[in-house]
Amino acid sequence: MQEAKIIATITSTTILFLFMININVSNVAAGLPDKKIVVITNNHTNYLSVRCFSFDDDGDVKHLNTMGSFNITVKIRKFFPTSTMFNCSTNMGTFVAFNSHYECVSHSGPCEWRFDENFTYRYSPKEEKWVAHEYNPNYESLTRGGVIKGYYVN
16 A cells, blocks of 8 residues: 555656646747857958857857858757857857847847957847947867967957
8 A cells, every 4th residue: 555655656746747847848948949040250350260169069160251251050959948059269258159048049030140359249130230248258168179279360
């Protein structure tokens, strides 16, 4: 009799736990696309280097001329999509190029970033303008390879 109570308790707890995870994942993932394109553009008047990476992709260093750009296709995770991130590293610092809570994720166009020697700029579809963001320190970049041989020309 005691064994039946233990099994019933474990079963009901497991079902409740799985139900709660399903609600959490469904609420977070609702409305998110499977993939999102992120466009990274050099907004500086000279040649700059950038390296974008995630937990799944180490990324290569890209050397961009003025207004040169490249695309990243981000696959949004189905289970805990908030853990889907893409970071970009420059000689000036780092910025988070993709996070599932960015407003551009729910819009049909790509998420767009520009960077120069002072700031990064993310396009806001809601405000229809570029919003400046300060660089984060380059700590993560140093442990992941960063832009070791970057180019900056004055």
